[in-house]
Amino acid sequence: MEIAHPYLLFLGDVPDALAAKTAIGIVDWRKDWCLGQVRLQGCAADTGLPDMKIAEGAAAGAKTMIIGAVNAGGRLPDHWVASVIEALDSGMDVASGLHVRLGDIPAIREAAERNGRSLHDVRHNDMTFATGKGTKRQGKRILAVGTDCSVGKKYTALAMDRAMNERGYNSTFCATGQTGVFISGRGVALDAVVADFISGAAEWISPETEAENWQIIEGQGSLFHPSFAGVTLGLLHGSQPDGFIVCHEPTRTKMRGVETPLPTIQQVIDMTIQCGRLTNPDIRCIGIAVNTAALDKDEALAFLAKVGEKHGLPATDPVRFGMDAIVDKVSAEFGAP
Amino acid sequence: MEIAHPYLLFLGDVPDALAAKTAIGIVDWRKDWCLGQVRLQGCAADTGLPDMKIAEGAAAGAKTMIIGAVNAGGRLPDHWVASVIEALDSGMDVASGLHVRLGDIPAIREAAERNGRSLHDVRHNDMTFATGKGTKRQGKRILAVGTDCSVGKKYTALAMDRAMNERGYNSTFCATGQTGVFISGRGVALDAVVADFISGAAEWISPETEAENWQIIEGQGSLFHPSFAGVTLGLLHGSQPDGFIVCHEPTRTKMRGVETPLPTIQQVIDMTIQCGRLTNPDIRCIGIAVNTAALDKDEALAFLAKVGEKHGLPATDPVRFGMDAIVDKVSAEFGAP
Numbered sequence A, B: 001m002e003i004a005h006p007y008l009l010f011l012g013d014v015p016d017a018l019a020a021k022t023a024i025g026i027v028d029w030r031k032d033w034c035l036g037q038v039r040l041q042g043c044a045a046d047t048g049l050p051d052m053k054i055a056e057g058a059a060a061g062a063k064t065m066i067i068g069a070v071n072a073g074g075r076l077p078d079h080w081v082a083s084v085i086e087a088l089d090s091g092m093d094v095a096s097g098l099h100v101r102l103g104d105i106p107a108i109r110e111a112a113e114r115n116g117r118s119l120h121d122v123r124h125n126d127m128t129f130a131t132g133k134g135t136k137r138q139g140k141r142i143l144a145v146g147t148d149c150s151v152g153k154k155y156t157a158l159a160m161d162r163a164m165n166e167r168g169y170n171s172t173f174c175a176t177g178q179t180g181v182f183i184s185g186r187g188v189a190l191d192a193v194v195a196d197f198i199s200g201a202a203e204w205i206s207p208e209t210e211a212e213n214w215q216i217i218e219g220q221g222s223l224f225h226p227s228f229a230g231v232t233l234g235l236l237h238g239s240q241p242d243g244f245i246v247c248h249e250p251t252r253t254k255m256r257g258v259e260t261p262l263p264t265i266q267q268v269i270d271m272t273i274q275c276g277r278l279t280n281p282d283i284r285c286i287g288i289a290v291n292t293a294a295l296d297k298d299e300a301l302a303f304l305a306k307v308g309e310k311h312g313l314p315a316t317d318p319v320r321f322g323m324d325a326i327v328d329k330v331s332a333e334f335g336a337p
Helices: A017-033 A054-060 A078-089 A106-115 A153-166 A178-184 A195-205 A229-239 A265-276 A297-311 A324-334 B018-033 B054-060 B078-089 B106-115 B153-166 B178-184 B195-205 B229-239 B265-276 B297-311 B324-334
Strands: A007-012 A034-039 A064-067 A093-096 A119-121 A140-146 A171-174 A214-217 A243-248 A284-290 B007-012 B034-039 B064-067 B093-096 B119-121 B140-146 B171-174 B214-217 B243-248 B284-290
Touching: A007 A017, A007 A054, A007 A078, A017 A034, A017 A064, A017 A153, A017 A178, A034 A054, A054 A078, A064 A078, A078 A093, A078 A106, A106 A119, A140 A153, A140 A229, A140 A265, A153 A171, A153 A178, A153 A214, A153 A243, A153 A324, A171 A178, A195 A229, A195 B195, A195 B229, A214 A229, A229 A265, A229 B195, A229 B229, A243 A265, A243 A324, A265 A284, A265 A297, A265 B265, A284 A297, A284 A324, B007 B018, B007 B054, B007 B078, B018 B034, B018 B064, B018 B153, B018 B178, B034 B054, B054 B078, B064 B078, B078 B093, B078 B106, B106 B119, B140 B153, B140 B229, B140 B265, B153 B171, B153 B178, B153 B214, B153 B243, B153 B324, B171 B178, B195 B229, B214 B229, B229 B265, B243 B265, B243 B324, B265 B284, B265 B297, B284 B297, B284 B324
Parallel strands: A007 A034, A007 A064, A064 A093, A093 A119, A140 A214, A140 A243, A171 A214, A243 A284, B007 B034, B007 B064, B064 B093, B093 B119, B140 B214, B140 B243, B171 B214, B243 B284
Antiparallel strands: none
């Protein structure tokens, strides 16, 4: 799937920043591809990009409007449809990470056909996967896992990939979610794959590579999230990681969207090792990545020091303090590049 | 989905009985709905039904030909297509549990349209599910789990449902696979659901019911199978069982289709409890169901006695020795009907 940039990011009228994490993630890693954001009245998210009307984005040269916000269940609210049609009528392609296919909405399909534009649904693909085999593949792999959804697994994997490359490792980011696909231009939205092929798709996402190469694989969900743990387990088995990083958000009290209590970091480490051994007996935790956005700097540093000491692992906030501590751990455990 | 009977069962030319488990399962539970079997040259499976040509089945009054055999990956071999078309031209509907949609094959679609017949793809459905919520639902639930795929989980659940009803409980079998849907006329093939909705679909399959009612839920895969564990975990979380039965095949040395070694029954019990507590803190193992087909009767009884004693649980072969021992356990743990 090839998605043309520059991008115009559509945020709709979502009620919080988490719901716009697709757009925010794109801006974090590909700001130079983004011209502006389109927000409807009542939108509580902000990427920091200039606000634009769709016509202004088109005039500025945007090639694709990306629906950079999601609502529960991945549906497209009726009142967003007009904006999608306006973008198509302005000459842009439209890309979406929603569960619904843009082309399944007749007015959108007609507008795309009328204007000769493309609709990209990154959660959908027509690829066929084999079922997972579970056999060891050459190359080294790191998977981001989490105590919950939306705790920074994608960000952590992207930051780790960048830090690994800066330190001289040959590393590739492997996308498993829609934002990751927008950022990397490749990958599969794993939660949209037919259930029988989750681990097979994960094997395809992180294929055999040179022995000295590293793949840094975006995580999905949590083994402790009652909605999505199946995806998480299939990804763990398919990606057969040598090392994993536990991602955590310290102010969360319940799993996102449900009433289930949050697991501890130690529970996640133990369960990930226990399950991950099925396809990689040498799996180990190599660090903890904490989203400390809700803490001031001293609180954040104190929290990271406490967590790191408790688990005997490097603990960092990828956004604030970088990934060097965890790359050091990779070097100590697996050797210098 | 309504599938008209009597059935004619198509076995193709599959190389072993396991590959025809759909047909064999239908015969085990709905023999009175089945007129005969259609086998191509080289077929090594046998349901025990009379062999028929398709024309003979049609003449005998078959309303639906069911493709009762699967090959790896769920594809429809090219040389089976002619048989499907012949059935449609003979006036039958055709139902399939393969991953591929019958209607995606143009010659089949044309034959169905030409004859005004229906194509049923029980692995596919156009239903929309919510994501799993993980909240407790009224009613009592039993899930069949396994040390591997194809170790008798469906059979065990059907036998348990029948035994529960015979003993005065109000019990319903809940199908999660294609054969189960053929047998019960309802349910969802869970492995075909989009990954994000596995546990949500499992919640739909076993909905809230009267407090004294029981749902006996067909299991899928194994938490220790590297191809399918994600489906297994989502089903476990969504079905929030009060009790589970571990299904096992004692002569198996590797997980079916892969090189992964088989887990022990104790590993399956421990991991199922550990994971299942997320949505039902009171989850417990209520019995062990062993497929002893490869053992003679004395060996089977000795094996069951040994396994039962080792785990402090009733152990039986549902086919040979019935489910009374496990219904007794239900009565002891949860009360008489």
